[in-house]
Amino acid sequence: xxxxxxxxxxxxxxxxxxxxxxxxxxxxxxxxxxxxxxxxxxxxxxxxxxxxxxxxxxxxxxxxxxxxxxxxxxxxxxxxxxxxxxxxxxxxxxxxxxxxxxxxxxxxxxxxxxxxxxxxxxxxxxxxxxxxxxxxxxxxxxxxxxxxxxxxxxxxxxxxxxxxxxxxxxxxxxxxxxxxxxxxxxxxxxxxxxxxxxxxxxxxxxxxxxxxxxxxxxxxxxxxxxxxxxxxxxxxxxxxxxxxxxxxxxxxxxxxxxxxxxxxxxxxxxxxxxxxxxxxxxxxxxxxxxxxxxxxxxxxxxxxxxxxxxxxxxxxxxxxxxxxxxxxxxxxxxxxxxxxxxxxxxxxxxxxxxxxxxxxxxxxxxxxxxxxxxxxxxxxxxxxxxxxxxxxxxxxxxxxx
Numbered sequence: 001x002x003x004x005x006x007x008x009x010x011x012x013x014x015x016x017x018x019x020x021x022x023x024x025x026x027x028x029x030x031x032x033x034x035x036x037x038x039x040x041x042x043x044x045x046x047x048x049x050x051x052x053x054x055x056x057x058x059x060x061x062x063x064x065x066x067x068x069x070x071x072x073x074x075x076x077x078x079x080x081x082x083x084x085x086x087x088x089x090x091x092x093x094x095x096x097x098x099x100x101x102x103x104x105x106x107x108x109x110x111x112x113x114x115x116x117x118x119x120x121x122x123x124x125x126x127x128x129x130x131x132x133x134x135x136x137x138x139x140x141x142x143x144x145x146x147x148x149x150x151x152x153x154x155x156x157x158x159x160x161x162x163x164x165x166x167x168x169x170x171x172x173x174x175x176x177x178x179x180x181x182x183x184x185x186x187x188x189x190x191x192x193x194x195x196x197x198x199x200x201x202x203x204x205x206x207x208x209x210x211x212x213x214x215x216x217x218x219x220x221x222x223x224x225x226x227x228x229x230x231x232x233x234x235x236x237x238x239x240x241x242x243x244x245x246x247x248x249x250x251x252x253x254x255x256x257x258x259x260x261x262x263x264x265x266x267x268x269x270x271x272x273x274x275x276x277x278x279x280x281x282x283x284x285x286x287x288x289x290x291x292x293x294x295x296x297x298x299x300x301x302x303x304x305x306x307x308x309x310x311x312x313x314x315x316x317x318x319x320x321x322x323x324x325x326x327x328x329x330x331x332x333x334x335x336x337x338x339x340x341x342x343x344x345x346x347x348x349x350x351x352x353x354x355x356x357x358x359x360x361x362x363x364x365x366x367x368x369x370x371x372x373x374x375x376x377x378x379x380x381x382x383x384x385x386x387x388x389x390x391x392x393x394x395x396x397x398x399x400x401x
Contacts, residue, residue: 027401042081047400049074049144051101055392061157062100062191064183072101076144089115099191099222100157111194124202130225133193133218134201134210134240135254136299137286142192148322149362150376150394152191154336155301155316159185161340161352162305162312164221164261166268167278170308171343174352186260188282188303188316188338189218195236196227208242217258217280219303224262234259234276252286260305270308279306293324312352313341328367334360339383355383371399 034041051072053063063070074096081089092112097104099111114129132139138153151157161174163184168174199212216224217236224230236258243251261275269275281304289296300317316338323331340353362376376394 040081040083042079044077044079045401046075046077047143047145047398049076049399050397051150052395053101053392054394055390061151061154062159062187063151064098064100064102066103070101070103072097074144086118086120087115088118089113122202123204124200127199127201128197130194130196130227131199133189133195133214133256134199134212134238135189135193135218135256135282136240136284136301137250137252137288137297138299139192141297144396144398145372145400148320148330148332148364148374149334149360150374150396151360153299153318153320153334154338154356154358155188155299155318156191158187158316158336158338158356160187160305160314162186162219162260162307164219164224164265166265167261167270167275168307171312171352174307174312174343183221186219186221188301188314190221193218193220193225194222195220195225197232197235206244208244209240211237211239213237214258217260218256218282219258219260219280220262230263233263234274248289248291250286250288252284252288254282254284254286256280256282256284277306280304295322296320312343314353315339328365330364330366332360332362332364334362336360357381357383370401371397373397 028043028045031044032041033043051074053065053070053072054068074094077093079091090112091110093108094111095106095108097106099109110130112129112131114127114131116125116127118125132142138156141147142152162168164186165184195214195216197212197214199210201208201210203209213232214236215227215232216230218238220230236256238254238256238258240252240254245251258280259276259278260280261269261278263275266275269277282301284299284301286299287297296319298317298319300315302313302315304311304313316336318334318336320334321332325331336358337356338353339355340351342349343352344350358381359379360376361378362374364372364374366372374394374396376396378392378394380390380392382388
């Protein structure tokens with residue numbers, strides 16, 4: 001296994017992280033700038049993650065490699081700046097082999113950038129740039145340090161039978177993604193969905209709200225997120241409303257309406273139609289609960305894609321728990337499920353995507369407040385064929401600074 005080469009580092013890293021003298025504190029101080037009067041400040045931080053995957057064919061997600069194993073290093077750098085209490089900006093830059101773990105050469109990529117205005121006394125904020133969508137509750141905790149698992153929940157990475165590079169000619173063009181290039185198809189939501197646009201968010205009593213206009217929708221691929229790739233000719237609309245009955249519970253409702261075809265697909269649509277006529281409509285509910293050492297998150301999704309002759313639906317959801325066993329040791333369990341509607345007539349009806357159930361089990365050990373190791377096992381259970389049940393493994397070391 002190629003990623004076994006990371007093990008010596010995993011053994012040494014905790015010793016380095018525990019090195020007396022506070023190198024992390026010294027580094028943080030050297031990366032912090034502020035005016036003498038405190039009118040502005042800026043901070044650079046980051047994390048280094050080393051990931052290993054084995055048995056990816058058993059894990060229905062956006063982990064793209066040909067061999068049975070993959071080693072995927074990633075350096076993430078964050079820059080945050082404040083200009084008084086009303087203006088805040090941030091940038092996220094990654095050095096890796098792609099947003100989704102894959103083989104290939106290393107690249108440097110600007111994933112997020114935004115500036116946020118919070119007028120005094122307004123109780124709301126306006127944000128412009130390229131940043132994660134407001135949909136659901138996983139977006140706010142998708143960072144490698146906060147996520148108790150190595151990967152995303154199933155709805156954020158499971159590939160359906162819908163694609164974006166050309167318009168479907170008929171229902172027969174839709175089908176399970178097995179055996180084809182993974183990047184030809186779309187999930188319900190593509191990871192954190194760092195599309196470009198503007199958002200308005202705020203709080204009113206026990207309610208939080210956020211609405212945004214983005215250049216492309218939640219299922220769009222990473223190549224489409226920059227405004228230089230897809231403009232605002234067919235903007236996506238996303239919204240989320242959260243109710244907080246008390247400090248332990250959050251109940252959320254999200255909605256999205258967007259075009260899912262790329263502009264390059266314009267030549268493949270029928271006469272008299274636009275690629276923007278092929279819509280994805282998404283309704284999602286989310287729930288979170290935190291009490292002492294227990295945390296629970298859950299989300300459900302209903303996504304409808306317009307296709308020739310009507311529309312197709314997929315339903316997905318997950319329930320995730322994390323238990324703090326000791327101050328340094330956590331364990332997490334996640335149940336995932338996604339199903340697809342049938343299309344066609346009579347005896348020729350078929351499911352346009354493969355139904356599946358997935359179980360993720362992970363353990364997290366924090367060597368220090370800034371270094372941790374995750375170990376994860378995934379069991380995938382495709383519907384209708386017990387022989388395809390498989391197990392995949394993943395490991396991730398994360399050092400933040």
